[in-house]
Amino acid sequence: MEPSGSVAAQPGPPTPLVMVNGINKRFGGVRALRDVNLEVRAGEVLALLGENGAGKSTLIKILSGVHAPDGGAIEIEGRPAAFDSPAKSREAGIAVVYQDLSLVESLSVADNLLLGREPLARFGFVRKRALMAQAEAFLAQLGIPLDIKATVGSLPFAYRQMTEIAKALMGEVRLLILDEPTSSLTSDEVRILFDAIGKVTRRGVGVIYVTHRLNEVFEISQRVTVLRDGANAGTFVTADTDMKRLVNAIVGSDRLAPAAPRAAPPTTASFETAQVLSLSNVSNDRLRAVDLSILKGEIHGLAGLIGSGRTEILETIFGLRSVDDGTFEIDGRRWLPKNPADAIDQGIALVPEDRHVGLVLDHSIERNVTLSRLPYFSRWGWMQQRAAGKRAETAISRLAVKAQGASSLVRTLSGGNQQKVVFGKWNDPRPRVLLLDEPTVGVDVGAREEIYGVIRHAVRDGTGVLVVSSDLVELIELCDRISVIVDGRVARTLLRGEIDDAEELHHLLQLYQASGPSALDKGASQELPA
Amino acid sequence: MTELTAPNIVTSPTPSDRRRKLLQNLLRGERPYMLYIAFVILLVVFSLSSPWFLSVENFLNIGRQTTLVSIIAVGMTFVIIARQIDLSIASTLALSGMAAALAMSHVDNSWIVGAAAGLGTGALVGLLNGILTTQLSIPSFLVTLGTLSMARGLAMMVTNTKPVIITNETYFAIFGEGSFFGIPVPIAWTLAAMIVGILLLHYNVFGRRIYAVGGNPTAALYSGINTKWVTTAAFVLTGTLAGLAALVLSARSHAARPDVVQGMELDVIAAVILGGCSLFGGRGYILGTLFGSLIIGTLNNGLVLLGVSSPMQLVIKGAIIVAAVAFTKR
Numbered sequence: 001m002e003p004s005g006s007v008a009a010q011p012g013p014p015t016p017l018v019m020v021n022g023i024n025k026r027f028g029g030v031r032a033l034r035d036v037n038l039e040v041r042a043g044e045v046l047a048l049l050g051e052n053g054a055g056k057s058t059l060i061k062i063l064s065g066v067h068a069p070d071g072g073a074i075e076i077e078g079r080p081a082a083f084d085s086p087a088k089s090r091e092a093g094i095a096v097v098y099q100d101l102s103l104v105e106s107l108s109v110a111d112n113l114l115l116g117r118e119p120l121a122r123f124g125f126v127r128k129r130a131l132m133a134q135a136e137a138f139l140a141q142l143g144i145p146l147d148i149k150a151t152v153g154s155l156p157f158a159y160r161q162m163t164e165i166a167k168a169l170m171g172e173v174r175l176l177i178l179d180e181p182t183s184s185l186t187s188d189e190v191r192i193l194f195d196a197i198g199k200v201t202r203r204g205v206g207v208i209y210v211t212h213r214l215n216e217v218f219e220i221s222q223r224v225t226v227l228r229d230g231a232n233a234g235t236f237v238t239a240d241t242d243m244k245r246l247v248n249a250i251v252g253s254d255r256l257a258p259a260a261p262r263a264a265p266p267t268t269a270s271f272e273t274a275q276v277l278s279l280s281n282v283s284n285d286r287l288r289a290v291d292l293s294i295l296k297g298e299i300h301g302l303a304g305l306i307g308s309g310r311t312e313i314l315e316t317i318f319g320l321r322s323v324d325d326g327t328f329e330i331d332g333r334r335w336l337p338k339n340p341a342d343a344i345d346q347g348i349a350l351v352p353e354d355r356h357v358g359l360v361l362d363h364s365i366e367r368n369v370t371l372s373r374l375p376y377f378s379r380w381g382w383m384q385q386r387a388a389g390k391r392a393e394t395a396i397s398r399l400a401v402k403a404q405g406a407s408s409l410v411r412t413l414s415g416g417n418q419q420k421v422v423f424g425k426w427n428d429p430r431p432r433v434l435l436l437d438e439p440t441v442g443v444d445v446g447a448r449e450e451i452y453g454v455i456r457h458a459v460r461d462g463t464g465v466l467v468v469s470s471d472l473v474e475l476i477e478l479c480d481r482i483s484v485i486v487d488g489r490v491a492r493t494l495l496r497g498e499i500d501d502a503e504e505l506h507h508l509l510q511l512y513q514a515s516g517p518s519a520l521d522k523g524a525s526q527e528l529p530a
Numbered sequence: 531m532t533e534l535t536a537p538n539i540v541t542s543p544t545p546s547d548r549r550r551k552l553l554q555n556l557l558r559g560e561r562p563y564m565l566y567i568a569f570v571i572l573l574v575v576f577s578l579s580s581p582w583f584l585s586v587e588n589f590l591n592i593g594r595q596t597t598l599v600s601i602i603a604v605g606m607t608f609v610i611i612a613r614q615i616d617l618s619i620a621s622t623l624a625l626s627g628m629a630a631a632l633a634m635s636h637v638d639n640s641w642i643v644g645a646a647a648g649l650g651t652g653a654l655v656g657l658l659n660g661i662l663t664t665q666l667s668i669p670s671f672l673v674t675l676g677t678l679s680m681a682r683g684l685a686m687m688v689t690n691t692k693p694v695i696i697t698n699e700t701y702f703a704i705f706g707e708g709s710f711f712g713i714p715v716p717i718a719w720t721l722a723a724m725i726v727g728i729l730l731l732h733y734n735v736f737g738r739r740i741y742a743v744g745g746n747p748t749a750a751l752y753s754g755i756n757t758k759w760v761t762t763a764a765f766v767l768t769g770t771l772a773g774l775a776a777l778v779l780s781a782r783s784h785a786a787r788p789d790v791v792q793g794m795e796l797d798v799i800a801a802v803i804l805g806g807c808s809l810f811g812g813r814g815y816i817l818g819t820l821f822g823s824l825i826i827g828t829l830n831n832g833l834v835l836l837g838v839s840s841p842m843q844l845v846i847k848g849a850i851i852v853a854a855v856a857f858t859k860r
Contacts, residue, residue, distance in 0.1 A: 318752075320751075320752075339756075340751055340752055340753075340754050341754040341755070341756055343754075344753075344754035345754075350752060352752060356746070356748075356749075357746075357748045357749060357752060358749055358752060359746070359749055360741075360742055360745035360746040360749050360750075360812065361745075361746070362745055362812055362813065363741065363742070363745055363812070367738065367741065367742070368749075370738070371738065371742050371749070371750070371753040371755070372753040372754055374735045374738055374739070375735075378734075378735045381734050381735050381736065382729075382733055382734055382735070383733055383734060383735060383737075383738065385733075425753065
């Protein structure tokens with residue numbers, strides 16, 4: 001069962017570099033990890049896959065000493081190891097490169113590499129030349145092509161990441177953990193990064209590579225371990241498996257709920273007549289030629305992985321991102337979103353994902369609910385306090401917000417109730433277009449149903465809804481149409497009825513994502529199941 | 531469905547709960563009782579230790595001496611609630627005073643022209659502060675540190691540091707020495723500024739926007755509020771009120787001098803913070819600012835009456851301000 005790839009043809013050593021045996025971890029009532037096993041050999045790249053929440057991060061945090069496991073054992077080169085702090089893990093030779101980099105952007109590459117361990121002369125003066133020499137020698141030894149004098153902040157992202165990796169490798173490193181290193185890299189940059197990883201493994205370092213991009217797995221890893229719901233869902237030799245099998249392992253097949261009964265799909269004719277908002281060929285820094293339409297009384301879902309550009313589509317419509325190219329039409333009129341005030345004037349409303357963005361937490365429900373509609377509660381600029389208070393009371397009762405009263409501070413409410421207050425900001429008058437970003441994130445089951453009710457109510461009054469959600473069950477339950485977003489473009493739009501359940505949608509997403517943007521251009525979508 | 535009600539069960543508080551809550555509020559100053567208590571303590575201490583302190587005449591004195599700080603503090607309340615700061619107000623006052631006096635001496639000795647020039651100059655400096663802060667995204671601390679220096683320099687340049695004498699009797703009467711229904715006009719102007727401030731902040735849409743911009747600028751933007759315009763307006767208001775304070779000061783001293791009230795920004799900021807504004811924005815109110823100013827004014831007055839040396843006054847004043855803020859802050 002040895003990997004047959006060209007990168008690491010030599011057999012692994014008799015004892016693996018790192019051995020994780022039956023690790024358990026519990027956070028409160030949630031079992032984050034259940035008897036997880038993992039093995040990394042010297043000089044190999046092990047891809048670690050799984051959905052958000054599958055337990056990858058927890059496992060990494062246990063290996064890096066941030067969390068202590070509740071049970072199980074870790075062995076390094078056959079010797080039992082236990083870390084109760086990141087420093088201990090570092091001493092044992094484990095280095096982690098997180099997504100958010102820990103570099104000082106105003107300093108040079110050399111300064112960053114030797115930050116905190118600069119060669120010193122008397123009185124704490126830095127021996128600049130010795131520092132440069134040390135950094136240069138170290139990079140040469142690694143074979144990583146970096147200009148040590150360059151300021152980190154001025155470097156392209158891939159080079160920053162390599163600086164970060166080089167920094168992680170300073171000192172005795174046996175295991176390098178990379179957490180989604182390519183999520184914001186261009187394909188050229190990915191190439192540079194992969195070269196660097198190749199050089200690292202040739203020195204006998206083991207690498208755990210966490211990613212959502214399956215195509216990278218086949219390019220760089222020798223073996224794959226998949227986690228699902230905090231447990232092992234299979235370990236594969238990369239060369240002996242294929243994308244479909246990996247997707248099956250990631251998604252599972254018994255978990256997803258069946259789809260809700262659905263209404264008849266909108267017919268093509270109604271597309272023409274009832275479009276409330278349409279985008280054609282819209283491009284900016286994150287979007288590439290997006291074509292999208294929202295119908296009157298339609299719930300239109302946007303599915304895609306984090307970073308695919310789903311949220312950016314909402315932000316662009318709401319006037320928060322500048323538009324480079326393309327046209328918008330609202331109720332048949334040409335229009336270009338300039339800023340949120342402009343979008344609100346057109347009858348567009350946005351419920352952002354982060355409630356800290358949608359609400360002033362230290363202010364009362366009344367203040368928050370009226371903030372977006374101040375002109376409705378004032379005459380000649382003077383507040384009509386009674387009207388504002390009444391509106392807040394109405395919102396509280398209509399949306400069933402659990403609070404002592406309109407003057408309660410939003411900070412004191414639970415997540416679901418805070419979210420209802422955000423909806424309350426836009427409830428009356430009904431917006432033409434309601435943009436929702438993860439409307440039920442961090443909301444408990446009961447409040448979730450109530451929020452669905454609020455959304456459906458708005459739709460019944462003719463509002464067109466565009467909803468971004470990572471919860472595919474939610475999308476299937478709510479939406480009349482679902483557009484799949486990959487790398488800032490609409491890969492495909494599905495009508496209700498075209499897709500049966502969340503599992504199927506999930507496969508589709510993974511396959512689109514795995515095949516990447518270039519595959520889309522070549523029309524590879526024909527091969528995908530519908 | 532049980533989670534739905536659990537976090538927000540409405541329970542009627544027991545009497546002991548209520549007492550604890552009150553005590554908490556007093557000590558932590560969520561409601562500004564502490565501010566009023568501090569003011570009363572000051573009054574009691576000074577009344578007991580100085581025979582001249584407790585008289586109508588002396589209270590009018592305090593009112594008059596507090597005028598400049600109180601008037602500008604109204605504007606500063608808006609600026610600080612909007613998460614900004616304005617260090618330039620003392621210089622703006624000096625420049626506005628010079629503008630008023632020079633305008634009068636050049637145009638018919640007209641008090642209307644003088645008043646317009648003074649208020650207009652203040653508003654312009656405020657506009658500059660606001661535009662630089664919002665359009666160039668420079669922190670207002672730095673912008674107003676710059677305009678502090680520029681406005682003071684300009685005030686000195688226009689007459690080569692010489693004062694400008696004012697001779698218009700109407701001007702003196704309206705802004706400095708007359709009285710309005712028995713109230714000395716400087717105090718009347720202070721009250722007017724306070725009332726306008728209360729109306730704007732607590733009863734006008736503008737106030738709602740100021741609170742929102744300071745409480746969470748992103749949420750304000752997402753609610754369709756032009757945060758830049760709102761912030762700029764707060765600076766313009768403060769500059770204009772600095773202009774009004776300049777009219778009061780120059781009418782009282784029958785002249786405009788370019789070197790007046792240096793360092794007054796510190797008294798103004800201290801008054802606003804004492805009054806319960808949060809330097810982190812989104813919180814504060816005008817009545818608190820009034821009491822903050824009164825505490826500063828009473829301190830100045832009482833310490834003089836007690837015969838404390840002026841260096842010692844500075845030390846005591848500073849210590850009391852720090853202590854008071856420590857008590858009144860959230």
